Amino acid sequence: MKKLGIVLLSAAFLLQMHTLNASADQVKQQTSPVQSVAKTNADDATNTEKAINNSKTESSIVSESVQKNDVQDSQKENTAKNNIKTDQEVNKTDTTEENTTSQKENAVESNHDAGVKNDTTPTNNSMNSKQIIANKNDEVSKTSSNINLSKAAENKATNNTVNNNSRKTLNIDKNVPFKHALLKNKVQEYKNSSLSSVVVKIGQIGDVISLQGIVVDGTRKYYLLTNNTYILVDNSVLQKLNNNYTHYYVHANYTHLIKAKKGFVLYSDANTKKGVRTVHKGEYVAVSGIYYTASGMPKLRFGDLYFTANRSFVETSKLPFKKSLLKSSQNEYQKASSNSVLRKKGKKGDVLSLKGLYLGDNNVYIKVTYNYYIVADFNNLQRLTTNYQRYYVHKNYTGKIKVKKGLILYSDLKTKHQIDVIRKGSFIKITGMQYTSTGIPKLMMGNYYLTASRAYVETSTSSKIFLNIKTICQNPEFPTGCEAIATTMMLQGAGVNISKQQVVNEMPRTNTHDGNLGFIGNPRSQTGWWIYPPAMLKVVKNHLSSGANLTNCSFNDIKKKINIGHTVVVWISGYGGTMTKINHAITITGYDNSRAYFNDPWTGKQLSMTIKQLHNYRKADAYRALGY
Known part of the structure; x- marks a missing residue:
């Protein structure tokens, strides 16, 4: 019994251990995941x-x-x-x-x-x-x-x-066909060499790009640009540019008008071998297009003419003025095209209002008065001041003018150097007209300039050309000093501030009987004789460097002097009463078709005689004359 009890206790212990092991295995299986x-x-x-x-x-x-x-x-x-x-x-x-x-x-x-x-x-x-x-x-x-x-x-x-x-x-191929190019059309610029890449931007017409290599991606070729973007290789959208392109205007859309910074030549051929005319500094030329040489050098075009695009010679400009005068006749069209309806043929001297520039069929047009168009040929347009109505603006309008107020004659267009004075009542022959840089017109008498203001001058139909200079009488101070007094009137007409006493004092004297050396006798005395042009010229040159001995000149020569505002002193014989019959001097101031006008120092009046009479009186005194 004792042995049986021990066996039972052992079996129970083993059963408990088995149960514990099974529980441990179950826990282990649950934690393993x-x-x-x-x-x-x-x-x-x-x-x-x-x-x-x-x-x-x-x-x-x-x-x-x-x-x-x-x-x-x-x-x-x-x-x-x-x-x-x-x-x-x-x-x-x-x-x-x-x-x-x-x-x-x-x-x-x-x-x-x-x-x-x-x-x-x-x-x-x-x-x-x-x-x-x-x-x-x-x-x-x-x-x-x-x-x-x-x-x-x-x-x-x-x-x-x-x-x-x-x-x-x-693999980047550095052998690009050219280094710089201009875009003819819009192109896409990619981040990478792939059409599926991000589009960084859209290149616009006229943009300048620089190439650093060619990249092959499968069957496609790309240009690698210097900004590390890529475009498809398509030379049809690229215009080769010269490596010095920054010195030039390279795209026609930059401007339709340039101003000359320096003189240059317009050519009839793109190779710039056949010159047509010179464009001077300050002139304007329209730009209707641009042409590129084989090396990528740009040339500006105006119609069929070619000229430089170099920024040292030209600069872009807006329409420089609003009023203009036609220098010669020019067609006016209904639209900005020579194929449109012809409105009329503008005449030389027509005044136009300029409203803007428009690009037409191979040309640049200007929209003008009444919304019609003319070819933008600035060589045929004369700039006018916006107040042009105050002036005579075209020489064909004038021809002859009458002076309404006293005015000054100048030797330069900028009217800084005074030459002469034209008094009220004078009738002047106008030989031409020029314009200042701001479009103000100036009338011309020969090589001299005067105002074209309507407040000072008015047109005249009279055949008379007359310089209304002040008359001076020689009496009673200088009964035989007619030459000195006639010369005084000529000098005063030229703008010299001088009196008859001063001229008499400056006049050379001689103890001989040769009037070419000086005055013979005393001009303050009735027994005085005369003085001739060579001696009197010394007084004139003291005040006018252009003084000249005009002895033997014809009346046509005298008329030419009158036409430019110069009076002339002539010596005559046989004219008038006792004191003037033998020898006298008068100041010629004008003429018409048959008569000569003069200031007479003996009477102190403005008088006239026939041109034939004057010829005979001058002949009797050897055609002596003095002028400047």
Whole structure:
């Protein structure tokens, strides 16, 4: 019985131990899924880190390879630069830009790799089996999150690797057909050499681009631009430009009008061999288009004429004035086209209001008065001041004028140098008209200028040309000093402030009987004789450097002097009473078809005689005359 009891106790003990072992196995089976997940997470993180490290190594190798190739290309470019002096600065800029771009790309890649590595750090911290067992639900959630982060990091590393592999196979051909070009049409600029790449921007017509290489991507070719964007190779949308293109206007849309900074020539051919005319500094020329030589040199066009686009010679301009005068007849059209309805033929001297520039059929047109159009030939347009109504603006309107107020005669268009004074009541023959830079018209008497203001002058139909100079009488002070008094009137008419006493005092004297040397006798006495032009000329030259002995001149010569505002002193004999019969001097002031007008110093009056009479009186005194 004692043995039986021991056996029973042993069996019970074994049964209890079996039960405990079974419970332990069940607990073990319940915890193994959590441990499995943790183990899988740890393995994934380890593999991801290895992939990232491999990617970084490969990226570093590719970056070094690209940078090395760039440096070699840069060295080749530096060698080429020594052979092309004109492109030296451009190539230097391109090389610097290329190296800078490579350095920026390497820096971006390094920063990107560092970011990926930081993304994997939480995975290493998640591997704590005690925390998994302590809080199973919480750890499972954290593990799932870490798995997603690991996959994201792995995707970034994979994309980075793909991009680096693409760069590794990128082959840039530096042999571009030209270095700079102008866009003829809009083009898309891509971030990478792929049509599926991001479009960085749309290049516009007239944009200038610079090429640094050609990239082949499958069956397509791309130009790599200096701004590190890509465009498809299509030379039909590109216009080659000269390497010094910045010195020129390269696109016609920049302007329809230029102003000459220096003189240049208009040519009838694009090769600039057949000159048509010279454009002077300050003139305007319309631009209807642009032409490029084989070397990419731009030439501006106006219709069928060609001229320089060099910025040193031309500059862009807006419509320079609002009022203009036609120098010669010109067609006026209904629209900006020579094929449209012809409104009328504008006449020489017509005044036009200019409203704007318009590009038409191979030409530039100006919209003018009543909304009609003329070809923008600025060589046929004379600028007018906006107050042009106050002036006579065309020489055909004038011909002859009457002076309403006293005015000054000038030797220069800017009216700074006074030559003569024209008194009220004078009738002047106008020989021409010129305009100041601001479009103010000036009347011309020979080579001299006077105002065209309607307040000072008015047109005249009279045949009379007459200089209304002040009369001076020789009596009673100088009964035999007619030559001195006639000369005084001529000098005063020329604007010299001088009196008859001063002229008499300056007049040379002689003790001989030769009037060419000086005055014979005393002009204050009735017994005085005379003085001739050679001696009297000395007084004139004291005040007018242009003084001249006009002895033997014809009346036509005298008329020419009158026409430019100069009076003339002539010697006559046989005219008048006792004191003037033998010898006398008068001041010729004008003429008409049959008569000569003069100031008589003996009477102090304005008188006239027939041209034939004057001829006979002059003949009797050897055609002596004095002028300036």
